[in-house]
Amino acid sequence: MDGTPPIFISAKQFEKLFPFHFIVDEHLLIQSAGMSLLKVYPHLIGESFQSVFMVKRPSNIIMENAAIKDCLDQIFILKVEGEVELLLRGHFINTDVETCYMFVGSPWITDLNDLRKSNLLISDFALHDTITDMMLIIQSKELVMKDLHVLMERLQSKGEVLLRSEREVKSSNSKLNALIQNMQSGILVEDSQRKVLLCNQALCDFFEMPVSAEALLGSDCSSAAEQIKEALLHPDEFVDRIAVLIRENKTVIQDLLFFKNGKILERDFIPVMTADNELNYLWHYNDVTVKKRIEIDLVNAKNTAVKSQKIKEDFLANMSHEIRTPLNAILGFSNLLQKTKLNEEQKDLIDTVAIAGDNLMGIINDILDFTKMESGNIILENAALDLKLTLLNSSKILSKKIEEKNIDFKVCFDNSLPRWVLGDALRLSQIATNLLGNALKFTSNDGKVTLNVFGENIDEFTNNVSIEISDTGIGISADKMETIFDRFTQAEDFTSRKFGGTGLGLSITKMLVEQFGGTISCRSRYGEGSVFTVRIPFVVASEMAVGGVLPKESKFKKEIQMLLVEDNVLNQKLAKKVIPAEWGQIDVAENGLVAKELLKTKSYDIILMDLQMPLMNGYETTHYVRHVLHSEIPIIAMTANAILGEREKCIAAGMNDYVSKPFRADDLLSRMKLLFPPDHFTDVIKPESPSAVAKEALFNLEHLNEIAEGDESFVGDFLKTFVAEMQKEIPILSAAIANGNSEDIMRIAHKSKVSFVVLNAVQIETLCKEIEQNPDSDGVVRSGELLLQLLQELLLDVSKIG
Amino acid sequence: MYGVVNKAIQGLVTENFGEEKWLEVKTKAGIDEESFLSNESYPDAYTYKLAAAASEQLNMSLSDVLIAFGEYWIAKTGMQHYGELMKAGGQDLKEFLINLPGFHSRIMLIYPKLQPPEFKITDVQNLSLHLHYYSDRPGLKYFVYGLINGLAKMFNTPVTIEIISDRDLGHHHEIYKVNWN
Structure with a gap:
């Protein structure tokens, strides 16, 4: 004994500590065994050791009692064979009985299935036995292995995906590379340090670099640019521009590079941010030499075409002018000749000349209009126009023809239509004249032509006006209906031969109607006549657009004092006639000096100032009033010079406003209304006078009668003088038209305008204004022709009254 | 907690609601681990976040999620990974x-690295016993409830479980009274 106190434990305690022990006797028969071992092998007791156990270690032992004694310090590994195989790990120890040995140990379990098979529970093991913990460790390691397996599988699958992606990237890279290398465009990609990352052969070829694209990779772009710049037309500009593009770092496309050898490259510069957030520059070049050459050729061809068109238009205008000038003379003098005493044969001959001339003039006018319209040179006015008056005047123009052919001509005008609409009176008149002219042309003597005007309100501001012109003429066959509005087309081949004309009339009319935003249609039956219907949506003119002419009239609440400064006695009389007596007192000063004296003695509400006067003119008088008298009295200038800039000149001189002579009372009043406070006036509704609606003729005596205030001799004298004066002007006008003398035409228009206003000859007056303001001398000559025509008709009408 | 716990939540969600739902739960929980390793230790917060996100995404109360998780743990994780030991x-x-x-x-x-809970058994009767549950982790009492349920199912033994002591009610630890027939 070594002095250590002996340890005594009970059999139960021993059992807990060694539940798998067993004891063999000297014959190696099993004497006893632990509970857990017996749980596995219940029939162990009495069995021989050799029949139950196979000694795995020590392996060279001959199992007999004495041998165990020799191996007491060795580990024994015993295998139990049979239904339940189990390895027991432990060792033999002495017992109190010398020949008996005890095996202490426990099952060696590395596979948990063995535990299951042996029907053992963890609680069958001693608590100190770590074999169960080892089993848990083994189990947890298995778990780790499972995780690893899963991870490995995932890794493998990802690896395969990666491999596949790599192959795809390689394949697409190779395709991309092949694509870039075979592109017609030159491609260059450089990094922010200006090293070549990618380029293709086309780039090398474009810049005539004697290297392969591959050899350029990694080289410095700046020095490459320096080397190739001499091939360009502007070498330094080429290099500088590259620096600017890189500095500004913005996409710039279609820069052009011009080479000395004539080649032209188009260059796109595109800064590119890569997925790795690195800045690269993409340069893309295209050889556009051929394209640019074609473009230049096309521009040249277009310029030539435009020039040719201009030459054609100029030629047409010149030729028209050249033809019209003698033609005007022919027409003018034919007209004069027709009015002289002629025998029947002479009359017949001169009538034929006049008709032929008229037709020729019509053709030329058509061609000119058509050319203008085709080139978009006709722009419609959008001023207030008197619908009824405009359309009736159109028929008046043709009255001679109506009379000659004894046509039963009827006008049905729906009086509920608005009187004033917005549009171009001249062109509306042209539409009506063309259609009426056609109707008259294609209707035989004693036939019937009707102008029917009606409409419907689309809304508060728009009226869809229908102008229907029907005739009992030759009509149009069904198969020709589709082409009648085509240019140079007439219903029948013989039409031109029989009736004359270019075939442009309806085409022009249609274009004009469409410019008005309207439509034109035709119903016809061959041999029975035709109905042409024009529908135009007219905007009803507001009172403001009409110029406040209708329907209200303002009157002064109390009489005012007016000073008329005018040297011309006739104009003095005219002004006194025009200005209603109820307005108040008019004092007359024949020049500025007299006006000065009057202004010293009397207070006036307004001064009506002529401009051109002897001794002291209108401008000087105004200066005196404003700067010497320091008076703010309203001054309205009166002048016959209806030219642009005149009003501004008067305003600059200190005058407040401006009226053209001869002025109407309502003209003057509307100006005065702007200068006097509103409480000076009272508004009264002006009754619509029947004569105003019935302005069918080229003129009426309403205004003249107003001026005359019942003085019939004044009216008679005026008309007589007018006819005499105008008859003097007609040959001059004819000659001016014939010679293309626009100045003479403008002068006559200006001079005669006052008389036309007095005669309410609105159409002619408007024409005169247009002539005065027209800057185009050819236009003046053309308008002069219409003036001549209208003047002759007017004289005819006035003579009838006389 | 070890990854094996989070893997169990993943398994529960994936098997019952699909892979897509699991990704939604993971995203909701703000966890970007692609997968969990069983023997690797992860922050406890992961497990709590996953349970909370699952509760939200599956429209279940947190206690129901934890009970289901406990049952799943025994039926799948325990039996699959530690079957023989169980x-x-x-x-x-x-x-x-x-x-x-x-x-x-x-x-x-x-x-x-694990701070495993500690259990104690008292009051062992023929048809009942008291299971004492001590843990530093809060909020897992229903997980334990689910575990007991899962074990009862494993042994095919119908049970009723009463929580007779509850930290949420101010007691020192949870005591589950497990009754069987």
């Missing part, structure tokens, strides 16, 4: 529950 834990529910405290003590040796 079976070696006891021949019936009562025996297994009695052995449970020792089992968890061994777990601590194997998973040194």
Whole structure:
């Protein structure tokens, strides 16, 4: 004994500590065994050791009692064979009985299935036995292995995906590379340090670099640019521009590079941010030499075409002018000749000349209009126009023809239509004249032509006006209906031969109607006549657009004092006639000096100032009033010079406003209304006078009668003088038209305008204004022709009254 | 907690609601781990976040999620990964529950980074016992409830479980009274 106190434990305690022990006797028969071992092998007791156990270690032992004694310090590994195989790990120890040995140990379990098979529970093991913990460790390691397996599988699958992606990237890279290398465009990609990352052969070829694209990779772009710049037309500009593009770092496309050898490259510069957030520059070049050459050729061809068109238009205008000038003379003098005493044969001959001339003039006018319209040179006015008056005047123009052919001509005008609409009176008149002219042309003597005007309100501001012109003429066959509005087309081949004309009339009319935003249609039956219907949506003119002419009239609440400064006695009389007596007192000063004296003695509400006067003119008088008298009295200038800039000149001189002579009372009043406070006036509704609606003729005596205030001799004298004066002007006008003398035409228009206003000859007056303001001398000559025509008709009408 | 716990939540969600739902739960929980390693230790917060996100995404109360998770843990994780050991834990529910405290003590040796809960069994009767649950982790009482349920199912033994002591009610630890027939 070594002095250590002996340890005594009970059999139960021993059992807990060694539940798998067993004891063999000297014959190696099993004497006893632990509970857990017996749980596995219940029939162990009495069995021989050799029949139950196979000694795995020590392996060279001959199992007999004495041998165990020799191996007491060795580990024994015993295998139990049979239904339940189990390895027991432990060792033999002495017992109190010398020949008996005890095996202490426990099952060696590395596979948990063995535990299951042996029907053992963890609680069958001693608590100190770590074999169960080892089993848990083994189990947890298995778990780790499972995780690893899963991870490995995932890794493998990802690896395969990666491999596949790599192959795809390689394949697409190779395709991309092949694509870039075979592109017609030159491609260059450089990094922010200006090293070549990618380029293709086309780039090398474009810049005539004697290297392969591959050899350029990694080289410095700046020095490459320096080397190739001499091939360009502007070498330094080429290099500088590259620096600017890189500095500004913005996409710039279609820069052009011009080479000395004539080649032209188009260059796109595109800064590119890569997925790795690195800045690269993409340069893309295209050889556009051929394209640019074609473009230049096309521009040249277009310029030539435009020039040719201009030459054609100029030629047409010149030729028209050249033809019209003698033609005007022919027409003018034919007209004069027709009015002289002629025998029947002479009359017949001169009538034929006049008709032929008229037709020729019509053709030329058509061609000119058509050319203008085709080139978009006709722009419609959008001023207030008197619908009824405009359309009736159109028929008046043709009255001679109506009379000659004894046509039963009827006008049905729906009086509920608005009187004033917005549009171009001249062109509306042209539409009506063309259609009426056609109707008259294609209707035989004693036939019937009707102008029917009606409409419907689309809304508060728009009226869809229908102008229907029907005739009992030759009509149009069904198969020709589709082409009648085509240019140079007439219903029948013989039409031109029989009736004359270019075939442009309806085409022009249609274009004009469409410019008005309207439509034109035709119903016809061959041999029975035709109905042409024009529908135009007219905007009803507001009172403001009409110029406040209708329907209200303002009157002064109390009489005012007016000073008329005018040297011309006739104009003095005219002004006194025009200005209603109820307005108040008019004092007359024949020049500025007299006006000065009057202004010293009397207070006036307004001064009506002529401009051109002897001794002291209108401008000087105004200066005196404003700067010497320091008076703010309203001054309205009166002048016959209806030219642009005149009003501004008067305003600059200190005058407040401006009226053209001869002025109407309502003209003057509307100006005065702007200068006097509103409480000076009272508004009264002006009754619509029947004569105003019935302005069918080229003129009426309403205004003249107003001026005359019942003085019939004044009216008679005026008309007589007018006819005499105008008859003097007609040959001059004819000659001016014939010679293309626009100045003479403008002068006559200006001079005669006052008389036309007095005669309410609105159409002619408007024409005169247009002539005065027209800057185009050819236009003046053309308008002069219409003036001549209208003047002759007017004289005819006035003579009838006389 | 070890990855094996989070893997169990993943399994529960994936098997019942699909892979897509699991990704939604993971995103909702703000966890970007692609997968969990069973023997790797992860922050406890992961587990709590996953449970909370699952509750939200699956429209279940947190306690229901934890009970389902407990049952799943026994049926799948325990049986699949530790099947033989689980079976070696006891021949019936009562025996297994009695052995449970020792089992968890061994777990601590194997998973040194783990703070495993501690169990104690008292009041062992023929048809009931008291299971005491001590843990530093809050909020997992329903997980334990689910675990007991899962074990009862494993041993095919219908049980009723009463929580007779509750930290949420101010008690020192949870005590589950497990009754069986």
